[in-house]
Amino acid sequence: MIEINNVSKWYGEFQVLTDCTTKVQKGEVVVVCGPSGSGKSTLIKCVNGLEPFQAGTITVEGTSVGDPKTNLPKLRSKVGMVFQNFELFPHLSITENLCLAQEKVLGRGHEESMEKGLKLLDRVGLKAQAQKFPGQLSGGQQQRVAIARALAMDPIAMLFDEPTSALDPEMVNEVLDVMVQLAKEGMTMMCVTHEMGFARKVANRVIFMDRGAIVEDAAKEDFFGQPRSERAQTFLSKILHH
Amino acid sequence: MTSLHLDWGILFEESPTGDGPYWQLLLTGLKWTLATAMSGWLIAVAVGAVVGVIRTVPSRWLSLLGDAYVEVFRNIPFLVQLFFWFFVLPELLPEAAGSWMKQSMPRPEFFTAAVGLGLFTAARVAEQVKSGIQSLPRGQRNAGLAMGLTLTQTYRYVILPMAFRIVIPPLTSEFMNTFKNSAVALAIGLTELTFQMKQMVEYSNQVIITILATTVLYMVLAMAVNRLMAWIEHKSRVPGLIAGGGK
Numbered sequence: 001m002i003e004i005n006n007v008s009k010w011y012g013e014f015q016v017l018t019d020c021t022t023k024v025q026k027g028e029v030v031v032v033c034g035p036s037g038s039g040k041s042t043l044i045k046c047v048n049g050l051e052p053f054q055a056g057t058i059t060v061e062g063t064s065v066g067d068p069k070t071n072l073p074k075l076r077s078k079v080g081m082v083f084q085n086f087e088l089f090p091h092l093s094i095t096e097n098l099c100l101a102q103e104k105v106l107g108r109g110h111e112e113s114m115e116k117g118l119k120l121l122d123r124v125g126l127k128a129q130a131q132k133f134p135g136q137l138s139g140g141q142q143q144r145v146a147i148a149r150a151l152a153m154d155p156i157a158m159l160f161d162e163p164t165s166a167l168d169p170e171m172v173n174e175v176l177d178v179m180v181q182l183a184k185e186g187m188t189m190m191c192v193t194h195e196m197g198f199a200r201k202v203a204n205r206v207i208f209m210d211r212g213a214i215v216e217d218a219a220k221e222d223f224f225g226q227p228r229s230e231r232a233q234t235f236l237s238k239i240l241h242h
Numbered sequence: 243m244t245s246l247h248l249d250w251g252i253l254f255e256e257s258p259t260g261d262g263p264y265w266q267l268l269l270t271g272l273k274w275t276l277a278t279a280m281s282g283w284l285i286a287v288a289v290g291a292v293v294g295v296i297r298t299v300p301s302r303w304l305s306l307l308g309d310a311y312v313e314v315f316r317n318i319p320f321l322v323q324l325f326f327w328f329f330v331l332p333e334l335l336p337e338a339a340g341s342w343m344k345q346s347m348p349r350p351e352f353f354t355a356a357v358g359l360g361l362f363t364a365a366r367v368a369e370q371v372k373s374g375i376q377s378l379p380r381g382q383r384n385a386g387l388a389m390g391l392t393l394t395q396t397y398r399y400v401i402l403p404m405a406f407r408i409v410i411p412p413l414t415s416e417f418m419n420t421f422k423n424s425a426v427a428l429a430i431g432l433t434e435l436t437f438q439m440k441q442m443v444e445y446s447n448q449v450i451i452t453i454l455a456t457t458v459l460y461m462v463l464a465m466a467v468n469r470l471m472a473w474i475e476h477k478s479r480v481p482g483l484i485a486g487g488g489k
Contacts, residue, residue: 050384077390087385091403091480100399101389135482153389 001026001157001188002047007056009042009212016042017053018213024157029189031199034209035235040192041084043209044159047190048072048079061156077105080150084162086142088134088149094121095130098149106153113152120148124178140171147178157188164195194239200224208232252448253455257441264442265455271438272459278355278427278434279420279463285360286420287413290367295397297368298375308368315365320358321426327358328430355427355434363420370412374405407478414471421463435459 002024009017017039024030032040045051047058049065049072058065063075088097098117102108108116121127124144126137134142143163150158160179164172176198183189183202193199199206199220206223208216208231215229223232253265261267297308315323328350332343347353378401386396428437439456443449 045384048388050388073387073390073392076388079388081385081388083381083385083388085379085381087379087381089382089385089400089404090483091407101391104395104399105390133481133483135480137482150389 001028001061002190003057003059004043004047005057007043007046007053007058009046009051009053009055016212017046018211020056020209020212020214022207022214022217024188024190026188027186028204029183029187029191029202030205030207031203032190032192032207032209033194033196033199033235034215038209039212040209041161042212044161044190044192047159048076048081050081073105077101077153078156080153080155080158082143082146082150082158082160082163084165086134086139086146086166088142088146090134093131093133094126094137094145097134097145098152101149102152116152117148120151121145123151124148125174138171139167140174143167143171143175144178147175147182151182157190158182160189160191160193162192162194164193196224196236196240208235210235248451248454249448250451252446252451255446258445259441264446264452267438267442268435268455268459271433271435271456272463274352274432274434275421275424275436275463278352278359278424278432281356282359282363282424283417283420285357286363286367286416289361289364291371291402293364293368294371294375295402297372299393308372312365312368315362316369320362320423321429323362324355324358324426324430328354351427351430351432354430355424355432359420359424359427362423363416366416366419367413370409370416371405374409375401377408378404404480407475407480410471410475410478414468417471418464418467421460421467 004020004022007017007020008015020039020043022030032044034040042051046053047060047065049070053066056066060075060079063070065072065075088094089100092100095114095117098121099110099113102113102116103110118127118130121130124147126141126144126148129137129141129145134145137145147163163179164175167175172195176195179189179191179198180202191198191203203220206216206218206220207214208223208229210231216223216232218228224236253268254263256262257264257267259267261270293308293311296304297312299305332340334340335343343350382400382404383396386400387393391399424434425436427434428440431437435456439452442452446452
């Protein structure tokens with residue numbers, strides 16, 4: 001469903017992505033990990049064209065992301081994205097956050113959007129908060145709303161960019177639970193995360209990145225069993241021993 | 243030393259200008275100050291919002307255009323700008339348009355002052371709008387785009403509603419400045435409040451009373467603007483956020 005072929009990206013002289021190639025099949029959950037500054041977030045933002053790239057191709061269900069003729073808003077409306085800092089719109093209530101893109105992008109009526117939004121809000125366990133504003137919710141609650149907001153668009157795949165990194169420790173699990181449930185329902189997911197417990201539980205494959213390159217791209221069992229690269233072994237030993 | 247003797251009765255004496263009593267002379271000035279500042283402000287907000295926005299979009303050409311606007315209008319004294327619009331522009335325009343401006347345009351001092359003030363203040367509004375937009379986390383724009391909103395929709399529904407809330411306090415001073423700056427228009431003959439004040443001083447010789455009365459009128463205007471903006475700030479307050487006039 002998502003195919004990334006030989007993607008390279010530069011900020012001026014500095015190369016942030018080097019020749020990245022991988023793919024995500026329909027229904028697959030792929031976890032992208034690696035030390036900070038390794039280009040994981042940049043790579044995932046290339047998938048829906050939030051970051052431009054200078055070489056290589058990315059296709060989502062056959063549509064080329066880098067092609068200037070591609071209708072990017074249309075493509076993005078089919079790919080949900082969840083951000084590290086939630087990025088709910090603070091001036092809109094929770095229901096308005098859930099309805100905005102359904103109405104303005106998909107052209108759904110207000111009642112239909114509301115119904116859909118409230119159903120998803122219920123699913124992430126926050127129906128009681130519908131009338132509140134983002135600033136009145138905890139970080140974990142905000143991130144669950146953000147997931148519901150992305151799901152309201154009926155996406156064919158979901159991108160997660162470090163969804164739990166900005167959360168207080170006690171709120172990490174409520175967000176991971178929603179993500180695990182989503183994975184079990186067969187959602188195609190690409191997740192940048194350091195949550196190895198999540199990876200062990202639901203990932204099909206794990207990609208390890210370092211200095212802008214994909215160093216390792218392996219089935220979960222192989223990755224946790226015997227990572228081939230020394231860099232990945234060091235990384236794992238550092239984050240698993242704490 | 244002579245003791246200060248103020249004769250407030252002068253305000254009710256007939257002025258030799260044919261405008262009625264002196265208080266009415268000042269009131270006419272107040273009316274023109276109000277009209278000029280309000281129309282100037284509307285132009286400033288409309289033009290300033292556009293210029294501020296194009297300075298933040300990912301188009302080099304547009305942001306250069308916006309930067310150029312701000313540089314030009316912010317770097318030249320307002321008085322010089324007014325003289326340019328009033329005396330120079332008609333000479334630069336094609337014959338027909340130029341002579342229309344000089345001979346048939348209704349209330350040329352007023353329209354020149356309002357538009358000139360608007361364009362001058364727009365540069366300052368644009369600067370505020372730009373910094374308001376840039377003060378928002380970059381992720382907000384990404385979040386809007388990632389849901390499939392176009393860049394225009396992202397500005398309309400996501401970025402601008404927050405950016406404008408953030409810049410209400412600095413915009414309040416700009417709004418108050420339009421009233422104060424409108425006094426410059428006396429130089430092209432607009433009979434606004436400061437112009438009328440000068441007239442009254444000349445005819446009545448009551449310098450102190452005239453200036454005191456004018457001061458009071460300007461202060462009332464400024465306080466009204468201030469209250470209006472505080473009310474808008476309160477009404478647009480976002481629940482759960484400290485910024486934007488919280489409790």
